[in-house]
Amino acid sequence: MPASLTFIDVPVPLDANVPTYPHNTPYTLEPIKRIARGDSSNVSTLHLSAHSGTHVDAPRHFFDAGAGAEALPLDLLIGRARVVDLSATHSVASEDLAAVDLSEDVRLLIKTRNSRLWGSNAFHPDYVGVTESGARHLAERGVKLVGVDYLSVEVSKTPGAPAHHVLLGAGIIVIEGLNLRDVEPGIYDLFCLPLRIVGSDGAPARVVLRSR
Numbered sequence: 425m426p427a428s429l430t431f432i433d434v435p436v437p438l439d440a441n442v443p444t445y446p447h448n449t450p451y452t453l454e455p456i457k458r459i460a461r462g463d464s465s466n467v468s469t470l471h472l473s474a475h476s477g478t479h480v481d482a483p484r485h486f487f488d489a490g491a492g493a494e495a496l497p498l499d500l501l502i503g504r505a506r507v508v509d510l511s512a513t514h515s516v517a518s519e520d521l522a523a524v525d526l527s528e529d530v531r532l533l534i535k536t537r538n539s540r541l542w543g544s545n546a547f548h549p550d551y552v553g554v555t556e557s558g559a560r561h562l563a564e565r566g567v568k569l570v571g572v573d574y575l576s577v578e579v580s581k582t583p584g585a586p587a588h589h590v591l592l593g594a595g596i597i598v599i600e601g602l603n604l605r606d607v608e609p610g611i612y613d614l615f616c617l618p619l620r621i622v623g624s625d626g627a628p629a630r631v632v633l634r635s636r
Contacts, residue, residue, distance in 0.1 A: 430635040431633070431635075432633040433631075434603050434632065435602070435629065436477045436478050436542050439451075441543055443544065443575065445547065448476070449472055449476070450472075451471065451473075451477065452470075452472075454469040472628070474628070478629055479600055479618065479629055480598065480600075480616065481598040481599075482495070482496060482624060482627070483592045484623070485592060485626055486593075490592065492624050492625070493620065493621045493623075493627035494620045494621060500531070500568050501616040502615050503614060504529075505533055505611070505633070506526075506532055506610070507533045507607055507610060507633075509609045511536055513536065513552060516552065516554040516555065517557045518558055518560065518561040521558055521562065526565045526567060529567065530566070531568065531569040531571075532562065533599075534554070534572050534573070535607060536552040539573045539602075542605065547575070548574075549581070550580070551575070551576070553579035553580060553587065554587045559577075559586065559587040563594040568595070568597065569597040570597070570598055571599035572599070572600055573604045574601065599616055599631060610635075612635060612636060614631070616631045617631075
């Protein structure tokens with residue numbers, strides 16, 4: 425591998441400091457067997473929402489007849505991606521995206537001030553989300569994957585969840601919960617591998633960027 429290639433791990437760690445979206449199951453790791461207690465091995469049980477930490481939304485998240493996490497296409501989850509920095513915005517609307525040339529981009533990761541929120545287990549309802557106009561802007565320009573740096577792509581408490589409906593309804597994959605704090609704007613190779621959970625409305629994912 426060329427020495428110039430750099431891998432950047434951009435999921436948030438699943439630990440006691442990961443915040444939980446309201447009314448979702450909080451993450452915990454329960455010890456079932458422990459060598460220190462005389463057991464033959466260490467075995468744990470995970471308790472978590474399908475939308476814990478860094479995760480991918482499947483269409484079934486908002487459409488009962490939509491595909492589950494196991495059907496998310498690998499050819500969209502892996503490939504060239506653009507990271508854009510919109511840290512000055514309070515929500516990502518069409519006008520915020522107007523200056524971004526998306527003519528060659530199928531995968532877009534949006535870095536905002538959200539990336540500074542990680543490291544605290546408190547949920548911040550004032551996070552930056554994507555508005556309905558922003559979602560339509562992306563869909564109309566042929567974007568097929570959108571990643572955001574907090575637990576939801578939706579502006580908090582937006583009635584009807586229009587951004588989710590627009591994006592997932594257009595077949596756009598949504599990655600939520602990225603940590604883009606140390607990622608510079610530019611072009612990367614994206615590797616996003618959600619767990620293959622059959623019928624699930626979402627799945628935790630390991631997401632890695634590779635510099636070009």
